[in-house]
Structure formats: C-alpha cells, structure tokens
Amino acid sequence: MSADVELDHVTIRFGAFTAVDSVSLRIEEGEFFSFLGPSGCGKTTILRAVSGFQEPTEGEVRIGGKNMRGIGPNRRPTALIFQNLALFPLMTVAENIAFALEVRGASRAARRRRADELLNLIALPGQGDKPIAALSGGQKQRVAIARALAVEPDVLLLDEPLSALDLRLRQHMRTELRAIQRRVGITFIYITHDQGEALTMSDRVAVMSQGVIQQIGDSATIYDDPATAFVASFVGENNPFPGTVTQLADGQAVVDTALGPLRGRNGRGLKRGDKAIVFVRPEALRVGAGASEAGTTIESQVVTKELEGSLVHVRLAGAGAKPITVSLTNDGTVPVLEAGQPLTVVFDAARAVALPTGHLADE
Amino acid sequence: MSDFVAVFLALLLALLVALIVQSRGASIFAALGEVKFVERNGLVISAYMVTAVSVWVVFMIVLPMLYMVDFSFRHNLPPSEVGGPEDVHTLKNYAYLLLGRKGDEELLNWLHLGVFVRTVLASIFVTLLDLAICYPIAYYMAQVAKGGRARLLVLCLILPFWVNEILRAFAFRILFGTSGVINSVLIGAGLLEEPIDFIRADVALYAGLSYAYILMMVFSLYNAIESLDHNQIEAARDLGSPWWRIHWRVVMPHAKPGIASGCTMVFMLAAGALAAPQILGGPSSLWFTQVIYDWFNQGANWPQGAAYAFVLLVSCIAFVLAVMRTFKVRLGEIAR
Amino acid sequence: MTSDRVRRLMVGFYILLFFGFLFGPLLLMGAAAFNDVSYPQVLPWQGFTVQWFAKLVNDNQMMQGITNSLWIGLGVVALSVPIGLAGALVMSQIGRRGATIYYTIVISPVLTPGVVLGISTLVFWDRLGTSVGAGYDTLFYDGFFLTVVGQSSFISAYCMLVFLARLQRFDRGLEEAALDLGASQVQVFWKILIPYLRPAILAAAVLAFLSSFENYNTTLFTILSENTLTIVLAGKVRMGTQPDLSALAVVIMAITLIGASAHEILKRREAAREKAALAEARGEAGRLAPARLATVPAG
Numbered sequence: 002m003s004a005d006v007e008l009d010h011v012t013i014r015f016g017a018f019t020a021v022d023s024v025s026l027r028i029e030e031g032e033f034f035s036f037l038g039p040s041g042c043g044k045t046t047i048l049r050a051v052s053g054f055q056e057p058t059e060g061e062v063r064i065g066g067k068n069m070r071g072i073g074p075n076r077r078p079t080a081l082i083f084q085n086l087a088l089f090p091l092m093t094v095a096e097n098i099a100f101a102l103e104v105r106g107a108s109r110a111a112r113r114r115r116a117d118e119l120l121n122l123i124a125l126p127g128q129g130d131k132p133i134a135a136l137s138g139g140q141k142q143r144v145a146i147a148r149a150l151a152v153e154p155d156v157l158l159l160d161e162p163l164s165a166l167d168l169r170l171r172q173h174m175r176t177e178l179r180a181i182q183r184r185v186g187i188t189f190i191y192i193t194h195d196q197g198e199a200l201t202m203s204d205r206v207a208v209m210s211q212g213v214i215q216q217i218g219d220s221a222t223i224y225d226d227p228a229t230a231f232v233a234s235f236v237g238e239n240n241p242f243p244g245t246v247t248q249l250a251d252g253q254a255v256v257d258t259a260l261g262p263l264r265g266r267n268g269r270g271l272k273r274g275d276k277a278i279v280f281v282r283p284e285a286l287r288v289g290a291g292a293s294e295a296g297t298t299i300e301s302q303v304v305t306k307e308l309e310g311s312l313v314h315v316r317l318a319g320a321g322a323k324p325i326t327v328s329l330t331n332d333g334t335v336p337v338l339e340a341g342q343p344l345t346v347v348f349d350a351a352r353a354v355a356l357p358t359g360h361l362a363d364e
Numbered sequence: 365m366s367d368f369v370a371v372f373l374a375l376l377l378a379l380l381v382a383l384i385v386q387s388r389g390a391s392i393f394a395a396l397g398e399v400k401f402v403e404r405n406g407l408v409i410s411a412y413m414v415t416a417v418s419v420w421v422v423f424m425i426v427l428p429m430l431y432m433v434d435f436s437f438r439h440n441l442p443p444s445e446v447g448g449p450e451d452v453h454t455l456k457n458y459a460y461l462l463l464g465r466k467g468d469e470e471l472l473n474w475l476h477l478g479v480f481v482r483t484v485l486a487s488i489f490v491t492l493l494d495l496a497i498c499y500p501i502a503y504y505m506a507q508v509a510k511g512g513r514a515r516l517l518v519l520c521l522i523l524p525f526w527v528n529e530i531l532r533a534f535a536f537r538i539l540f541g542t543s544g545v546i547n548s549v550l551i552g553a554g555l556l557e558e559p560i561d562f563i564r565a566d567v568a569l570y571a572g573l574s575y576a577y578i579l580m581m582v583f584s585l586y587n588a589i590e591s592l593d594h595n596q597i598e599a600a601r602d603l604g605s606p607w608w609r610i611h612w613r614v615v616m617p618h619a620k621p622g623i624a625s626g627c628t629m630v631f632m633l634a635a636g637a638l639a640a641p642q643i644l645g646g647p648s649s650l651w652f653t654q655v656i657y658d659w660f661n662q663g664a665n666w667p668q669g670a671a672y673a674f675v676l677l678v679s680c681i682a683f684v685l686a687v688m689r690t691f692k693v694r695l696g697e698i699a700r
Numbered sequence: 701m702t703s704d705r706v707r708r709l710m711v712g713f714y715i716l717l718f719f720g721f722l723f724g725p726l727l728l729m730g731a732a733a734f735n736d737v738s739y740p741q742v743l744p745w746q747g748f749t750v751q752w753f754a755k756l757v758n759d760n761q762m763m764q765g766i767t768n769s770l771w772i773g774l775g776v777v778a779l780s781v782p783i784g785l786a787g788a789l790v791m792s793q794i795g796r797r798g799a800t801i802y803y804t805i806v807i808s809p810v811l812t813p814g815v816v817l818g819i820s821t822l823v824f825w826d827r828l829g830t831s832v833g834a835g836y837d838t839l840f841y842d843g844f845f846l847t848v849v850g851q852s853s854f855i856s857a858y859c860m861l862v863f864l865a866r867l868q869r870f871d872r873g874l875e876e877a878a879l880d881l882g883a884s885q886v887q888v889f890w891k892i893l894i895p896y897l898r899p900a901i902l903a904a905a906v907l908a909f910l911s912s913f914e915n916y917n918t919t920l921f922t923i924l925s926e927n928t929l930t931i932v933l934a935g936k937v938r939m940g941t942q943p944d945l946s947a948l949a950v951v952i953m954a955i956t957l958i959g960a961s962a963h964e965i966l967k968r969r970e971a972a973r974e975k976a977a978l979a980e981a982r983g984e985a986g987r988l989a990p991a992r993l994a995t996v997p998a999g
Contacts, residue, residue, distance in 0.1 A: 052880060075879045087877035091895050101881040104891070152882055369828065404793070406885025416786030417806075424853040425809055428820035435823045501718050504711065523957070524722050528914050530933045531949045535725035537937065538946075545728055578722065607707075636813025638917045639930075643937050653815050653917075660921060666823065673819045680813060 003030040003187040004065035004078060004155035006051060011060035013046050020046040022212040023060070028190060028205075030065075030155075033182050035191040035199040038209035039235070039362060044192040045160060047209075051190060052081045052158050065155060080149035082159045086141055088133045094144055095120070095129030101152035119147040122181075139170050146181065156188045163198060175202055196236045200224065208232045210360070226268060227354065233280040235362035240286070240325050242279040243358060246271050254355040255296050259320035264296030265353035276358040283314065283328035285352040288336060290345045297350050301325060303342045317344060372427065376418050383410055436671035440664075457671035476655060476672075483652040484679060486566075487634035490573045491627050494581045497574065498626070502585035503615065507594055525579045533572050533643040540568035540644070561646070569644040573634050580633065581626040588622020589615060624691040631687075632680045652676060730950045755947070762948075765932035768844070769913050772928060775848040776855055776912035777905050783852065784859025784904055785897070791860070792867050809854035814917025821850035822921050843926035850922040851912050858911060859904040866900035 006028040013021040021043045028034045036044040049055040050062055053074030062069045069077060080101075089097050096103075098119050099112035107115075113129075120126050123143035136144065142162060149157055159178075163171045179202045182189045193199055199206045200220040208215045208223060208231070216228040227233035234241060244258035254267035256279045265279040286299075301317040304324050313335050316324040327346055329335050338344065405413065437453045445451065461480075464473030505517050524532070539545050542561060550556040592615060600610045616623065641651035656676065659669030787806055794802055809817060829840030839845050870893070878888045894901075916930040923931060936945060 054876060054880075073879070074876070075882050075884060079880070081877070081880045083873050083877055085871075085873060087871065087873035089874060089877070089892065100878070100883075100891075104878075104881065104883040104887045148881070404885075405789075406889075408886050409889050412782075413786045413789050416783045417790050420783045420787065420853070420856055421805055424821075424849060424856075425805065428817075428824035428853075431824040431827055432816070432820035435827065497718070500711075500714055504715065508711075520719060521722070524726055527726060527949065527952055528930060528933065530916060530930055530937060531729070531945070531952065532725070534933075534937045534945055534949070535729035538729055539725050575721070575725070632811065632813060636815055636917065638815060638920065639934055642934060653813075656815055656819070657920065660819070660822075666826075670819055670823055673816050676813060677816045680811075684811075 005030040006156055006188060006190065007061075007063040007066075008047070008051075009061040009063065011047070011050060011057045011062060013043075013050060013055060014058045019212050021050070021057075024212075024214055025060075026207060026214065026217060028188060030188050031186050032204045033179065033189045033191065033202060035193060035203040035206045036209055037193060037196055037199040037206050037236070039194055041211075042209040043212040044209050048081070048158050048160055048190065048192050051156070052079050053077045078155035080152060080154035080157055082145050082149055082157070082162050084160045084162070084164065086145045086162075088141060088145060088148070090133050092133070093129060094125070094131050094133065094136070097133065097144060098129075098147045098151050100148060105152075115151055119151055122150075123147045138166055139174065142166070142174060143177075146178075150185065154187065156190060157182075159189065159191045161193050164193075164195075171198075178202060200236070208235060210235070210362075227280070227356065228269065230278050230280075230356050230359035230361055233278075233354065233356055238283050238326060238328070239280045240283065240319075241323075241361060242281070242320070244277065244279070246273050246275045246277050246355070249273060253350055256355055260299050260301070262296045263299070263353070264294065264350040265355035266351065267355050269356055271355055271357060277355050278358055279353055279355050281348050281353045283326040285348045286325075286327040286346045287348065288315075288327070288329070288344065289347040294350055297353075298345060298347050299325065300343065300345045303338045303340055303344050305340060306338050315344075317346070369427070372422050376415070376422070379414055379418065380411060383407065383414065432670050433674055435667055436674050438667050440667050457668045458675075460668060461672060461675060479650050479655055480652050480675070480679075482649075483635055484683075486570065486573075486649075487631050490570060490577075490634045491630045493570070493574045494577055494630050495623065495627060498578055498581040498585055502582050502622075503589055503611075505582075506586050506589035507592070507597065507615075521579060521582060529576055530639050530643065532576060533640045536568055536572040536575065536644055540571070566646060566649045569641060569646070569649050572640045572644045573637060576637070576640060577630045577633050580629045584622045584626030584629065585619060586622075588619040588625075592618045620691050624687050628684050628687050631683055635680060635683075636676065726949070726953065729946050730953060731946075761927065761932050762929070765927045765929040768927055769929040772844060772847050772851070772919075773909040773912040775844065776851050777908045779848060779852045780856040780859045780908045781901060781904050783856040784861075784908075785863050785901075787856060787860040788863035788867055791864060806860065807857055810857045812854070814915070815921065817853055818850055818918035818921030821846055821853070821918070825849075841924065843922065843924035846922035846924065847919050847926075847928070850918050851915055854918075855908050855911050858907055862904040862907060863897065863900050866897055870896060 008024050008026050011021060011024045012019065024043075024047065036047060038044050046055060050057050051064070051069075053069065053072060053076075056070065064078060074081075089100065092100070095113070095116040099107075099116045102112045102115055116129055117126075120129055123146060125140060125143060128140075133141065133144070145162070162178075163174050166174060175198055178189075178191075191199070191203065200223070203220065205217060205219050206223050207217045210231045216223060216232045218226075218228075223232060223236055227236065230241070233239050242256070242258040242260060242263050244256040244263070246254050247257045247262065248255040249267065249272070252267055253264055254271045254277065255262050255264050256277045258279065263279040263281075265281070271277050290298075299317075301319070304316040304318055307314045307316070308331065311331055313329045313331050315327040315329065315338060317327065319325045325346075434453075436457055437455065438451060439454055439456070441451060461473060461476055463471070464475070501517075505514050509517060537544070541547070547556070596614055596618075597610055600614050601607075605613070636653060637651065638653045638657065641649065641654055645651060645654070652672070653676070656669050656672045659665050659672060663669070791799065791802060791806075825840045825846055829838065834840045874892050874896075875888050878892050879885070883891065914930065916934065919928055919930060920934075933945065933948070
C-alpha cells in the first residue's frame with residue numbers, strides 16, 4: 002500500500018518561465034523524501050505535478066510504475082497536506098477526517114469507525130464533533146494529517162506543513178511526523194525551505210534551486226559533501242572563499258583566494274585554472290596560529306562577537322562585504338576578543354571542500 | 365424570425381457538444397481555448413454553467429432587445445399577416461413620433477414630442493432636487509454621525525422603501541389631494557380659501573418622484589463620501605477654509621463617482637417611472653411612459669409602442685454617456 | 701461659539717425635516733386606515749374603525765392578486781437563483797478581458813427601464829409564438845410565464861451580485877483539498893461549494909422574491925390578462941381611492957417592521973451563540989489529557 006514515485010525528465014513551463022527544468026529522480030516506496038530549497042525554486046510546482054494539479058509540459062510522472070498523465074488529482078493514489086491545511090470550515094473534525102470515505106459512498110457507521118481510529122492515532126480521542134474553528138494550530142495540523150491518511154494513500158505529499166507553527170511546536174511536530182511515517186509506512190514527499198526540518202526528518206533530501214535539482218542524498222552527505230556551491234551555501238552556514246585553482250594534490254585542491262591560498266577536498270574533479278570556491282563551515286574554524294599544512298590559515302580582524310546560548314559566533318572581516326563566521330562552543334575557552342583585533346583562524350583541509358564556482362543561496 | 369432563434373439554438377448546441385468533445389479529445393478543440401474550464405469544473409457543472417448563462421444572456425437579454433428593436437421598424441399587422449408580404453421594415457413608427465399623423469395641421473407631433481421633452485426635463489429637475497436634498501444627509505451619515513447612530517439612520521432610511529412604490533404614491537395622493545392633508549390643514553388654519561390643486565400643478569408628481577428615489581441617491585452619495593478620509597476635511601478646516609469651500613473643493617470632487625452614479629440612477633428611474641405619474645399625475649403632466657403604455661393598451665399598436673420604448677432607452681443611454689463625459693467617470697464606477 | 705451652535709441646530713433641524721418628509725406620508729396613510737370615512741383622509745377625523753381591514757380581506761380581486769404575486773415570486777426565485785449562481789461562477793473564472801464585456805451584458809437589464817424590459821419580453825415571445833403558429837392559450841402568451849421570464853432578466857443579475865460577493869472570499873484550496881481526497885467535481889460542488897454559499901443562496905432567494913413581489917413597470921406589460929398585487933393596487937388607486945388601501949399599507953408596514961426587527965434579533969442571537977460555543981470549546985482544549993505519542997505541548 003505504498004508506492005514509489007518516479008519523475009522522468011519532468012519539465013514544467015509557464016509561458017516563457019521554466020519552473021522545473023528536466024528533473025529526473027526516483028523516490029523509493031516507504032521513503033521519507035524531502036525537497037529543500039528557497040521560495041520559487043520549483044519544489045511546490047513538483048509537488049503539484051505529483052498530486053495532479055499541474056500537468057508537466059514535458060516528461061512523465063509515474064507512481065507505482067504507472068504513468069499519471071491525464072489522471073486528475075481525485076483519481077491518483079496521493080493525498081496532499083496543504084500549506085494552509087484547507088480544512089473544511091463548515092464541517093466538524095470527524096466529518097473532515099471521514100470526507101474521503103464519504104465521497105466514496107462509505108456508510109455512516111464505517112465513516113464513524115475510521116474517524117475514531119484516526120482520532121486516536123493523532124491523539125485527539127473523542128474530539129470528533131468539535132468545529133474546526135475551535136482547534137489550536139497544532140491540533141488542526143494533526144486533523145489535516147488524519148484526513149489525508151483516511152483514504153490510505155500510497156503517497157503522502159506535504160507542502161511546508163510546519164511553516165505556520167511556532168518554534169517549539171515545530172520541533173515537536175518534526176518528531177511526530179517522522180514517527181507517523183514510520184508507523185504507517187507510506188511514502189512521504191515533503192517540501193520545505195527549512196533545512197533543519199529536511200535534514201532531521203528525511204531519509205533523503207533533494208536540494209533545488211531555480212528549477213534544477215542540485216543534489217540528492219542523505220542528510221550527512223548533503224551537509225558534509227555538498228555537490229555544488231548552492232548546496233554548500235544553502236544547507237547550514239558556510240564561509241565561501243572564491244578564487245582560482247592553482248594546485249592539485251591528494252584529492253585536494255589549492256585555490257588562490259583574496260585571503261591567500263586555501264586548501265579543500267576536491268571531490269568534483271576541479272582542474273588547475275578552474276574558477277572555484279572553497280567552503281569552510283564556521284564550526285570547522287578554530288582560533289589558532291600557524292597551522293601544520295599550508296593553505297589552512299586565514300588572517301583577519303574581529304568585527305563582532307555574538308553569544309547565542311551554547312555557541313559563540315565570531316565575525317571576521319572578509320574579502321568582500323560578507324563577514325567570515327567562526328562558531329566556537331561556549332565552553333569557557335573562548336578568548337576575549339575586541340572589535341578591530343587581528344585574529345588568525347585555522348582549519349583542517351579535510352573538513353573544507355572546494356567546489357566549482359556557481360550561484361550561492363541568497364543570490 | 366425563427367431563423368434568429370434557430371441560429372442561436374444551434375450555437376448553444378454546438379457549445380455543449382464542444383464541451384463534451386473537449387473533455388474526451390482536447391487536441392481537436394485546443395484552438396477553442398479554455399480547456400481548463402471543463403477540466404476545472406467537470407462536465408456536468410460546466411454544462412450547467414454554460415446553459416444557464418447562455419439562456420439568460422441570449423433568451424432574456426439580447427434576443428428580446430433585438431426583437432423589440434426590429435419590431436419597432438415594422439408595420440402593425442394582425443397575426444395572420446405576420447411573416448407575409450406586408451411584413452417589411454419601415455420607419456413610420458419613428459416618423460410618427462416626430463411628425464404625427466398624416467393630415468395633421470401641425471408640422472411636428474407637438475403632443476408627443478412635448479411629452480418626451482417634458483419627461484426628460486422633469487426627470488433632470490427631480491434628479492437635481494434629490495441631489496440637493498440627499499447630499500447633506502449623506503454627508504452627515506458618512507462623516508459626522510458615529511457608528512451606532514449611523515446604523516440607526518441607515519435603518520430609518522431603508523424602512524420607508526420596503527413599502528411598495530404604489531402605496532407610497534398613494535400616500536402622496538392623500539397628502540396632496542384636494543381634500544388631502546395639506547389642503548385640509550391649510551384651510552383649517554385659515555391660510556387658504558380654496559384647496560390648491562397640487563396634482564394639476566404637478567407639485568404632487570415632482571414631490572412623489574423625488575421621494576421615490578431618495579434611497580438610491582443617498583446610498584450612492586453615502587458610499588462615495590464615506591471613503592473620504594475624514595482627516596482631509598479636518599486639514600481643510602484647520603487651514604481656515606469655510607464650510608462651503610470644504611464641500612466644493614474637497615468632498616464633492618471625491619464623491620464624484622457617487623454623484624454621477626446617483627444622478628444616473630435617479631434620472632433613469634424617473635424617466636422610466638410609471639406608477640407615480642399614473643397616480644399622481646394631473647391631466648397636463650402626461651409622462652412618456654404613459655404614452656408608451658397607451659400604445660400597448662388602448663392604441664393596440666405594439667410596433668409603435670416598441671419604437672417609443674426604444675427612444676426612451678436611447679435617451680437614457682445618452683444621458684448616462686453625457687454624465688460620464690461631464691464627470692469624467694467610467695462605467696465601472698457607476699454601476700453599483 | 702454661537703455660530704457653531706447655530707450650525708448644529710440647523711443640521712439637527714434639517715435631519716428632522718428630512719426624516720419627517722420620509723416618514724410623514726406613510727404615517728398619515730397608516731392613520732387614514734383607521735379613519736371612519738369612506739375616502740382616505742386623515743382630516744377631518746371621523747372616529748376610529750377597523751372596517752377597512754375587514755373589507756381588505758373580503759376583496760377577491762386583491763386576494764387573487766396576492767396569490768398570483770406569490771406564485772410568480774416563487775417562479776422568479778426558482779429561475780433567478782440558479783441563473784445568478786451560474787453567472788457568478790462564470791464571472792469568477794473568466795479572464796480579465798472577458799470579464800468587463802460579460803459584466804456589462806449581464807448587468808444591462810438592471811440599468812434598463814422596467815417598461816423596456818417588459819415590452820421586449822412581450823414582443824420577443826409574441827413573435828416567437830406567431831412564427832411557430834402557437835395559439836393564445838400556449839406558453840408564449842401566458843402572463844405568468846412572461847412575467848417570470850421578464851422579471852428574471854434583471855433579478856438574476858441581483859442574485860449574481862449576491863453570489864459574487866460571497867464567492868470572492870471562498871478559499872479555492874478547499875476545492876483542491878476535496879479533489880485531492882477523491883471527490884468528483886460534482887461532489888466538490890455539492891459538498892463544498894454549495895454549503896459555503898448557503899447564506900448567499902438564502903439572501904439571493906429573499907432578494908429575488910421581494911424584488912419580484914413589488915415589481916410594477918415590467919409586470920404591467922408582461923402580465924397580460926392576469927393580475928398581481930401591484931397591478932390591482934395601482935388600478936384601485938387610480939380609479940378612486942378607498943381606505944382599505946391604507947389598511948393594506950398598514951399591514952405591509954407592520955410586516956416590514958416585524959420582519960426587520962426579527963431579522964435583527966436573530967442575527968444578534970446567532971452571533972452571541974457562536975461566540976459562546978467557541979469560548980467553551982477553547983476552554984476544553986486546554987484541559988485535554990496528554991497524548992499517547994510522546995508529550996504533546998498544549999495546543
């Protein structure tokens with residue numbers, strides 16, 4: 002009762018604008034798969050294409066091996082959780098949940114039974130006769146999920162369902178959604194712009210920008226081994242150092258940047274003379290002087306020091322307008338730093354990555 | 365004449381067939397555009413929507429009007445001769461309005477032309493009168509009165525207009541009749557020897573017509589004035605402007621669409637009024653609509669009546685266009 | 701300041717005068733209904749009586765007219781509400797350019813003089829009738845049919861406006877959600893759209909009925925040999941007035957007052973009831989027992 006989803010060279014154009022550009026991928030059945038990207042990257046359009054509200058201009062959408070072209074949203078084995086939930090305001094909770102059964106002609110008893118079952122699943126037992134307006138945000142969330150599950154879809158599609166919730170609730174719901182998915186075992190396709198959500202909940206993540214899939218992989222891969230400059234800059238905080246490749250050695254590349262030569266892992270086949278960007282994560286930078294390897298030192302001045310609870314972020318002057326961020330654990334070893342003070346930071350080349358130049362997030 | 369209908373029925377049928385074909389074979393009718401229409405609404409609902417709107421537009425709006433205009437250019441024939449050799453187009457119905465019967469001494473049809481002109485002028489008079497009466501009230505309700513009182517005023521305003529227009533005209537008859545209230549009071553108070561014939565003097569009619577359309581005018585003005593930011597009035601007052609200038613330079617220009625729409629509606633309703641002139645009109649204040657009605661009722665000359673009706677319609681449209689031009693407002697702002 | 705006080709007095713006086721003008725004639729007409737004189741007048745007052753009310757009920761022509769008006773009103777509701785709904789749905793889905801033309805066409809009956817609507821309806825069906833050779837007892841010459849059709853041409857537009865207002869605030873996401881859950885388009889229409897439009901349907905029906913009931917200009921031409929209340933009324937008023945008409949006016953005004961007050965009271969009570977229900981439900985949510993899965997934060 003779960004199915005895989007295949008996108009085969011799916012392109013979606015609106016007039017002259019290409020929202021989705023030749024996307025091909027396969028989502029395994031029972032997988033929790035996320036599309037991650039900024040607004041306008043095309044993830045919502047893909048979701049609507051899978052759910053049946055948007056026909057691809059080119060390419061095929063296959064669910065369970067079957068081509069879905071020409072099959073409307075009411076006949077696909079998918080269920081969609083809308084961003085604004087779209088609960089029916091004139092119906093009670095139970096009527097909302099049992100709606101899918103109602104349109105299939107199930108008896109009142111069968112509908113009541115299933116509604117009670119699902120109310121128990123989402124921890125709202127006996128609340129069936131409440132009007133929708135009387136529920137809180139989190140409760141409405143859960144009712145929306147129950148309503149979608151009532152018809153036992155093969156694929157559940159979630160359109161940024163947590164964006165309207167406050168922080169604590171959002172974090173709680175992450176765990177709950179994952180738990181529900183594991184228990185019910187159906188394929189979840191989740192879209193979001195929040196990488197924290199994508200990374201913690203998903204089996205695999207597809208990072209998208211401007212209609213193109215930048216990388217597909219599990220959370221660790223996406224974070225530690227980004228494939229493109231966009232992924233490196235979008236997922237987590239990262240410090241970009243653009244320049245040109247001067248040397249290659251041991252699977253590493255040395256890039257000549259405005260702050261001197263910097264060394265990083267060369268996993269994407271950079272050659273001498275290529276334009277590249279070295280990315281070093283804030284947590285990979287340490288305060289220190291004169292590192293063991295050449296190309297792993299940055300000298301700059303302190304701009305500000307920010308205390309964010311368990312972390313201390315030190316901003317250093319960068320080559321351009323953007324500062325360099327160093328994140329240190331607030332464990333009592335952080336030195337006293339003043340604005341304008343010169344500072345040297347070092348890192349392990351193994352933890353830095355050199356990527357071909359490309360557009361970054363926020364550009 | 366059944367060709368007209370046949371063509372339109374065929375078109376309607378074609379539309380429905382096209383819808384059905386569209387939902388099966390989109391490629392064929394892709395050029396017709398709006399494939400999304402059927403996709404979005406489903407076949408049944410699309411058919412309902414298209415049929416209902418087509419019936420409405422074609423059979424209740426467009427065709428009747430076309431038929432009436434065509435009819436006004438025909439002779440007044442008994443049913444047996446309709447469609448026969450005598451059933452040709454002619455201008456004589458319109459000529460009659462202008463020139464009158466053949467063999468009349470007068471050059472022009474002064475009687476009917478006079479009625480027409482007087483109807484138009486009187487309607488303009490009623491419109492201006494209503495504008496003058498209603499503007500202060502509308503302004504008061506929109507800008508001066510506070511929430512609760514404004515609502516109460518609105519309610520008070522609506523209440524009289526639930527009463528049928530005929531009964532309202534009747535009430536004025538009671539007021540203005542020769543043994544009516546006003547005359548009785550004036551005579552009883554010794555101010556008058558003989559009762560004034562208000563009806564003959566058209567006073568009753570004009571008063572009645574103004575009364576009838578107060579609601580229209582007030583609400584048009586109210587809606588327009590209400591959208592004015594009160595601070596503008598305060599600012600003008602603060603700058604030392606006298607109250608009449610505030611209205612002239614600040615309030616009225618802003619209320620222009622409301623004034624235009626109110627005047628348009630009152631004029632068209634007054635020119636097209638039938639009940640009030642029938643009830644309150646004296647022998648000298650024949651209304652154009654009454655002439656039209658007579659052609660249908662006693663004159664038994666339907667084409668003639670249709671021609672006069674068309675003239676009435678055209679003059680209303682002309683008035684609307686004139687108002688739009690003078691006030692520089694677009695149609696969308698007038699139609700409520 | 702005295703000038704301010706004077707201005708305030710003038711405004712107050714004007715308002716008084718205005719509403720006096722508005723209500724005066726009606727009050728006088730109402731009073732005339734109770735005056736024991738065979739010609740409707742208030743002065744001279746001859747004594748209190750209710751005989752005119754009795755006369756009203758016994759007037760067959762009047763009663764027949766009322767019955768006909770009721771039937772025609774129902775017919776107009778049955779025709780105008782579905783047409784108005786379809787009109788509003790089409791309007792909400794048509795593109796920008798089409799919308800202006802479409803709107804102008806369907807609103808035109810509202811702006812057209814009633815007599816022109818009546819005449820055009822009459823002429824159209826008459827010509828249609830003669831071209832198919834229909835006799836005078838068929839639909840083409842039936843006063844009820846013609847009146848319902850003639851009135852519906854503009855009353856449908858009224859209904860359409862009511863529906864448009866309500867449709868504008870409709871969340872299309874609800875339609876999509878229903879489709880996604882497997883509903884067919886017809887099911888979406890009946891289970892989602894129509895329930896949402898229910899208040900508008902009611903409002904449109906009431907509007908249609910009242911507009912039809914009080915219509916005169918159009919009806920006068922289309923009703924042919926039949927009668928409606930307004931036609932009978934006008935006939936009586938023109939011929940020679942009797943106080944039983946004032947009696948009718950009193951009845952209508954009383955019904956209006958009662959209806960308006962009832963409507964207002966019902967509206968207030970409904971709003972209060974909804975507020976109370978919401979408050980009660982919210983209070984319960986706070987006291988909800990902890991969930992089975994992990995710990996659920998309140999809300």
